[in-house]
Structures are given as structure tokens and as C-alpha cells.
Amino acid sequence: xxxxxxxxxxxxxxxxxxxxxxxxxxxxxxxxxxxxxxxxxxxxxxxxxxxxxxxxxxxxxxxxxxxxxxxxxxxxxxxxxxxxxxxxxxxxxxxxxxxxxxxxxxxxxxxxxxxxxxxxxxxxxxxxxxxxxxxxxxxxxxxxxxxxxxxxxxxxxxxxxxxxxxxxxxxxxxxxxxxxxxxxxxxxxxxxxxxxxxxxxxxxxxxxxxxxxxxxxxxxxxxxxxxxxxxxxxxxxxxxxxxxxxxxxxxxxxxxxxxxxxxxxxxxxxxxxxxxxxxxxxxxxxxxxxxxxxxxxxxxxxxxxxxxxxxxxxxxxxxxxxxxxxxxxxxxxxxxxxxxxxxxxx
Ligand SMILES: C=CC1=C(C)c2cc3[nH]c(cc4nc(cc5[nH]c(cc1n2)c(C)c5CCC(=O)O)C(CCC(=O)O)=C4C)c(C)c3C=C
Ligand SMILES: [Fe+2]
Ligand SMILES: [Fe+2]
Numbered sequence: 001x002x003x004x005x006x007x008x009x010x011x012x013x014x015x016x017x018x019x020x021x022x023x024x025x026x027x028x029x030x031x032x033x034x035x036x037x038x039x040x041x042x043x044x045x046x047x048x049x050x051x052x053x054x055x056x057x058x059x060x061x062x063x064x065x066x067x068x069x070x071x072x073x074x075x076x077x078x079x080x081x082x083x084x085x086x087x088x089x090x091x092x093x094x095x096x097x098x099x100x101x102x103x104x105x106x107x108x109x110x111x112x113x114x115x116x117x118x119x120x121x122x123x124x125x126x127x128x129x130x131x132x133x134x135x136x137x138x139x140x141x142x143x144x145x146x147x148x149x150x151x152x153x154x155x156x157x158x159x160x161x162x163x164x165x166x167x168x169x170x171x172x173x174x175x176x177x178x179x180x181x182x183x184x185x186x187x188x189x190x191x192x193x194x195x196x197x198x199x200x201x202x203x204x205x206x207x208x209x210x211x212x213x214x215x216x217x218x219x220x221x222x223x224x225x226x227x228x229x230x231x232x233x234x235x236x237x238x239x240x241x242x243x244x245x246x247x248x249x250x251x252x253x254x255x256x257x258x259x260x261x262x263x264x265x266x267x268x269x270x271x272x273x274x275x276x277x278x279x280x281x282x283x284x285x286x287x288x289x290x291x292x293x294x295x296x297x298x299x300x301x302x303x304x305x306x307x308x309x310x311x312x313x314x315x316x317x318x319x320x321x322x323x324x325x326x327x328x329x330x331x332x333x334x335x336x337x338x339x340x341x342x343x344x345x346x
Contacts, residue, residue: 001116001117002090002113002114002115002116002117003090003115003116003117003118003119003336003337004090004091004092004093004110004113004115004117004118004119005084005088005090005091005092005093005118005119005120005121005333006093006094006095006103006106006107006110006118006119006120006121006139007077007080007081007084007092007093007094007095007121007123007329008094008095008096008097008103008106008120008121008122008123008135008139009073009074009077009094009096009097009123009287009288010028010073010096010097010098010131010290011024011028011073011074011096011097011098011099011101012024012062012070012071012073012074012096012099012290012291013025013059013062013071013099014099014100016059016062016063016066017059018055018056018059019055021055021058021059021062022051022055024098024099025046025050025051025054025055025058026046026047026051027098027099028098029042029046029050029051030042030043030046030047031098031130031134033129033130033133033134033137034130034134035255036129036192036194036195036198045255050254050255058291061291061295061296062291062295064294064295064299065290065291065294065295071290072288072289072290072294073288073289073290073291074096074101076288076289076318076320076321077094077096077123077288078094079320079321080123080288080320080321080325080326080329081093081094083321083323083326084326084329084330084333087326087327087330088330088333088334090115090333090337091109091110091113091115092333093106093107093109093110094106095107097131097134097135097138103135103138103139103142104142104146107139107142107143107146107147107150108146108147110150111147111149111150115150116149116150116151117150117151117152117153118150118151118152118153119153119154119155119333119336119341120135120136120139120152120153120154120155121154121155121329121332121333122135122136122154122155123287123288124157124285124287125157125158125159125164125227125231125284125285125287126157126159126188126224126227126228126231126284126285127156127157127159127199127221127222127223127224127227128191128195128199128224129191129195129198129199129224130191130195132154132157133199133222135154136154139152139154140152153336153340153341154341155332155336155341155345156341156345157227158345159227159228159230159231160227160230160231160234161328161345163328163331164328165231165234165235165238166238167319167322167324167325167328168231168235168282168284168319169235169238169239170324171316171317171319171322171325172184172235172239172280172282172316173239175314175316175317176280176314176316179278179280179312179314180278181278181279181280181312181314182245182276182277182278182279183245183246183247183271183276183278183279183280184241184245184246184279184280184281184282185246185247185248185249185264185267185268185271185279185280185281185282186228186231186232186235186246186247186248186249186282186283186284187248187249187250187251187264187267187281187282187283187297187301188228188248188249188250188251188260188283188284188285189250189251189252189283189285189286189292190250190251190252190253190259190260190263190264191224191250191259191260192255192257192258192259193208193257193258193259193260194257195224196208196223196224196225196260199222199223199224200219200222200223201218201219201221201222202217202218202219205217205218205219205223206219206223206225206226208225208260212226213225213226213229214229224260225260228248228250228284228285229248231284232246232247232248232284235284247262247267249261249262249263249264249267250262250263250264251263251264251265251283251292251296251297252264252292252296264297264301265300265301265304268281268301268304268305268310269304269305269307269308271305271310272304272305272306272307272308272309272310273308273309276310277309277310277311277312278310278311278312278314279305279310279312279313279314280313280314280315280316281297281301281313281314281315281316282315282316283297283315283316283318286318287318287319287320287325288318288319288320289317289318289320290318293315293318297315298315301313301315302315332344332345
């Protein structure tokens with residue numbers, strides 16, 4: 001028996017060419033766990049409407065943040081993988097849910113090295129149907145079809161693990177050191193409200209109101225909204241933030257359905273209009289800086305804030321390949337290597 005690790009992130013287009021962006025968005029948005037409507041409606045919505053205009057707009061946005069080495073999300077994930085691999089004696093591979101660095105190639109890379117037991121690490125602190133679940137489902141399909149010899153375990157969401165909260169809090173404290181800010185906004189990627197109801201294993205707890213996510217429930221194991229609020233609460237506790245000086249919002253809405261609220265762009269605008277002059281923003285749903293943090297927040301968000309009179313707008317970088325973040329992953333992997341995943345992340 002030989003163990004190995006597969007780190008998994010979302011993925012990016014191959015380049016900023018609108019053709020590559022279109023190909024990537026087609027795979028991403030045709031995933032039934034992302035646009036979760038019947039197949040005919042998804043084809044109509046994605047291929048009939050969204051892909052007519054979005055690729056050009058997204059390609060322009062990607063061009064603003066693209067690095068010489070490629071997509072920031074991919075480059076950063078590769079740096080993290082290399083850092084982890086240096087500290088660990090078993091193979092560590094990297095794959096993306098969408099795009100060219102497929103899950104199949106990642107599993108094959110491990111299988112070729114003689115690996116028989118794989119720990120899949122979805123690089124998402126909070127569980128969502130559109131992220132963690134779609135990775136696990138796809139890995140399961142690939143295992144059944146191509147890798148029957150592999151025994152696969154997946155790392156659960158780590159949104160409330162003390163070691164993760166500690167590193168996230170430290171990263172915020174370091175990047176805001178010496179700066180005073182009127183408000184710290186925790187902006188998470190949004191999801192349609194319907195996704196929260198679909199993931200509710202109790203079939204009724206999640207009302208998406210002011211109470212449900214703060215009332216203990218089994219549903220929270222798979223409730224993205226609860227997990228986001230919990231990450232905020234624990235970091236706020238750890239940094240001893242005063243009530244009223246921080247809040248949670250949700251960004252990157254797509255389409256016409258109601259998504260989790262409050263929306264980040266409107267929140268930034270409202271804060272600027274209500275007299276907040278120094279605003280800091282952290283994006284804990286993203287482990288690696290990407291289009292949604294570097295463009296939507298650091299560029300567009302800042303522009304909105306300045307337009308309504310805001311002065312200082314500070315974006316906290318994602319955990320990326322921080323040594324202390326790599327260290328947590330190494331520790332979980334090491335514990336899994338000698339015990340099992342439940343004990344490792346208990
Ligand atoms: C962090 C968790 C994420 C969740 C939850 C999520 C849900 C989700 N996303 C879309 C649509 C798009 N997302 C896009 C980019 C993007 N999304 C995430 C993460 C989550 N998405 C990341 C890390 C990125 C950046 C990728 C990169 O290459 O840098 C995009 C593409 C860009 C754009 O056109 O704006 C789309 C589209 C939906 C519909 C959804 C939930 C249903
Ligand atoms: Fe997204
Ligand atoms: Fe809830």
C-alpha cells in the first residue's frame with residue numbers, strides 16, 4: 001500500500017484568449033452542480049445566453065490580472081503543491097476541477113507512481129455543492145471508471161478548524177498591521193440560495209434567515225452559509241474585533257436567481273455612503289488569489305468604494321502559499337498517513 005495526495009482547486013482558462021475562456025466557462029457552467037437546472041434549461045441558459053457575451057467580458061478581466069507565468073490561481077496552487085511536496089515523503093499531485101489540469105491526469109500521475117491510497121484535498125475551506133461536492137462526485141466517477149485500484153478519501157471542509165482560523169487570523173493581522181480601519185468586510189463567493197436548500201440534509205433547517213445559520217444543526221455539515229458565518233465569527237473572536245466593526249457579505253453573483261445576501265458590491269457602496277472611510281476586505285472562501293479577488297475585489301471593489309467617497313481600501317491577500325498554511329496541510333496529511341482522515345482532522 002502506498003499513499004499519495006491530490007490537491008484540487010477550481011481551475012482557470014488556458015489563456016486570456018476569449019476562445020479559451022469560452023471553452024473553460026462552458027465546462028464550468030455546464031456542471032449540473034454549478035448551474036443546477038434541468039439539462040435542457042442549462043444548455044439554453046449557458047450556451048444560448050451566457051456564453052454569447054460573458055467570454056469576451058471575462059477575457060478582458062482575466063487580462064488585467066494574468067501573470068507572465070499564467071493564471072494566478074494555477075501558479076499559486078503550483079507553488080503550494082511544491083512547498084508541500086518538499087516537506088512530505090509521499091507523492092503530492094495537483095489537479096483542477098475544470099480546464100486542462102484535469103482530475104483524471106492528477107489521479108493518473110499518482111497511480112503511475114504506485115499510489116494505491118489517495119487523500120483528495122479540495123482547496124476550499126467551506127463546503128459547497130459547486131466546489132467540494134462536484135470535486136468529490138467527479139473523483140468518485142473517475143475512480144469507478146478508470147482507477148478501481150485506488151482507495152480514495154476526501155478531506156472535509158476545514159472552515160472551523162482552530163489551526164486554519166489561527167493562520168487566517170494571523171494573515172489578516174499581518175496585512176493590516178499598523179493600519180487603522182473603520183470596517184473589516186469578510187467577502188465570500190456567493191451561491192444561489194437554492195444551493196443551500198438542496199444541501200440541507202435535514203430537509204428543512206435552512207430557511208436562509210437571521211436565525212438558522214446560528215442555531216446548531218446537523219445541516220451545518222453541508223451548509224455553505226453557516227460555514228462562512230462561522231469562519232467570520234471565529235476569526236473575529238481570535239482578532240478580538242468589536243461588534244459593528246466587521247461583517248460578512250457574498251460576491252460574484254451570476255444570473256437572475258436570488259443569491260446569498262448581502263451582496264459585496266452593494267455592501268461596499270453602502271459602507272462608503274454611510275461614512276466609512278477606511279475599509280479592509282478579506283476573502284476567506286478563496287485559498288488562492290484569483291480573478292474574483294484580484295479583479296472583482298481589489299480593482300472593482302476599490303473603484304466602487306472611491307466613487308462613493310471612501311478613502312483607503314485594503315485587500316488582504318489569500319493564504320496562497322504561506323508557510324504556515326502549507327504547514328497545516330502537511331500536518332493533516334502526515335496524520336492521515338499514519339492514522340485515518342477522521343483522526344487527522346478531528
Ligand atoms: C470559492 C468558492 C467558489 C464558489 C462557491 C463558486 C460558485 C460559483 N461560481 C460561479 C460562476 C463563476 N465563478 C467564476 C470564477 C471563480 N469562482 C471561484 C470559486 C467559487 N465559485 C474562483 C476561485 C474563481 C476564479 C477562477 C480563476 O480562474 O481565477 C467564474 C469565471 C469568471 C467570470 O466569468 O466571472 C464564473 C462564471 C457560479 C455560477 C457558482 C455557483 C453556483
Ligand atoms: Fe465562482
Ligand atoms: Fe442556515
